[in-house]
Amino acid sequence: MPPRSDADSEFDAMLSAAALAASPLPPSSSPGPNSPDGGNINSRKRQRVDGADGPGPDSDNEEEDDELPIQLTANKNVLGFAKQYATHKCLRPSQVAEVEAFAVDPIVTRQIKLFATLLGVGNCVDTIRTAAPDFKLSSSTDKNLHQLAIGILVSPLLRAYKGSLPTKHLLNIVKKKRFDLPAGIELISSDWAVVKTRAEYHLTQGRAVFKKLLKASVADNPKNHPNIFALGQRFVKDTDSTLTTPLCAQITLMRKYFLLHPGDLFWDKLDDRLAWMRENSGGDTNKQTKMFKVVLDDDRNKHGNKADYSMLDDAVVDEWQSEVDTVVGTAA
Incomplete structure (x- = not known):
């Protein structure tokens, strides 16, 4: 990985701010899995159209119908940030694709991937240590030992x-x-x-x-x-x-x-x-x-x-x- 510079740090901060602004809405703003309709937006829309559960689509609550497009836009922004940031770090195209996939993975999937990657890094370190040549004393240090x-x-x-x-x-x-x-x-x-x-x-x-x-x-x-x-x-x-x-x-x-x-x-x-x-x-x-x-x-x-x-x-x-x-x- 190339050495970091002040420009890198500034760019990191800018991209992180963009990602924060593009984050999906907090869970409290959307229905949870225990809501009557199970959090299904289409279900709520059908109920309102049928008039069985309150005002229809022309009521003041029609802003709830826009939640799905907002979430789709947020996910798109996160993917865009992931690709831009990975490219900035000079990753290979295949690695950029992995970062994009990682960005939309569920939390459990991300944790598994991170743990597996850490184990792989540990294996690489062990390989490097095993391949390192045996330590040898230099002739100058050996001469110093003799004099001392x-x-x-x-x-x-x-x-x-x-x-x-x-x-x-x-x-x-x-x-x-x-x-x-x-x-x-x-x-x-x-x-x-x-x-x-x-x-x-x-x-x-x-x-x-x-x-x-x-x-x-x-x-x-x-x-x-x-x-x-x-x-x-x-x-x-x-x-x-x-x-x-x-x-x-x-x-x-x-x-x-x-x-x-x-x-x-x-x-x-x-x-x-x-x-x-x-x-x-x-x-x-x-x-x-x-x-x-x-x-x-x-x-x-x-x-x-x-x-x-x-x-x-x-x-x-x-x-x-x-x-x-x-x-x-x-x-x-």
């Missing part, structure tokens, strides 16, 4: 590396940024599952990359190990993230627990230790900082040349990572 997954994993505010928490953080950012995702996609379970699956995939891949970096960082003689600053640079390489002292402290804890639990339980044990530190610090940031300082000092004594060791000054987190940290720092 790394940004979440290197956030010093992350409370757990495994489980549903990192995924929740990532999907919350997606809902806010949208990228090129269709509006309301999170309300379509099958399509949103595609986004969620890719988010989980990139988080899993990110953890795998970090674990390889940790393994490589302890593979040689301890004196040849990269210090935590050099190792941290490898973590944020090719990302939009910033290496900061809190992140270095987090990575030292990773290296410590990789040495203790290098197998499949590594991330679970690390998450347990993070939870223990939060619990024993009572949520006090200063106490947690002191705990991480102990871990940093231990890492400095065990990895790399201690004399060569240098720690970065507090770096300014860029806007991108700051937005990620804000989401990560919010309770999920």
Whole structure:
């Protein structure tokens, strides 16, 4: 159907007014089915001609004899309006004929036709939905998911590396940024599952990359190990993230627990230790900082040349990572 315009609205109003003026007389102006003659105009005319029921055709009531021509004129006007309006809406000739027939149908017939048409429209909608192709994530959005997954994993505010928490953080950012995702996609379970699956995939891949970096960082003689600053640079390489002292402290804890639990339980044990530190610090940031300082000092004594060791000054987190940290720092 063509888009509506102000001219359409004005024309609709004009035609509707014409139709109202052409409407048949209200039922009260004509005899009902319970009247003595059953509402039959010809019957009343015969009675008057026979003189059995009041004045004849020359009386003052002869205007009742004009009711039939008035109703015929009204029906003609309604048909004319129906045809004119249907044509204005650019309907096909066969559809115009259907509108004309609908205009003179009894009310029950109209209701049946309307209900049947609604069912047909519903069938068409179902067909369209069935024929729609499966949703696919664009390459640009998939790349954004990868970057965000790394940004979440290197956030010093992350409370757990495994489980549903990192995924929740990532999907919350997606809902806010949208990228090129269709509006309301999170309300379509099958399509949103595609986004969620890719988010989980990139988080899993990110953890795998970090674990390889940790393994490589302890593979040689301890004196040849990269210090935590050099190792941290490898973590944020090719990302939009910033290496900061809190992140270095987090990575030292990773290296410590990789040495203790290098197998499949590594991330679970690390998450347990993070939870223990939060619990024993009572949520006090200063106490947690002191705990991480102990871990940093231990890492400095065990990895790399201690004399060569240098720690970065507090770096300014860029806007991108700051937005990620804000989401990560919010309770999920």
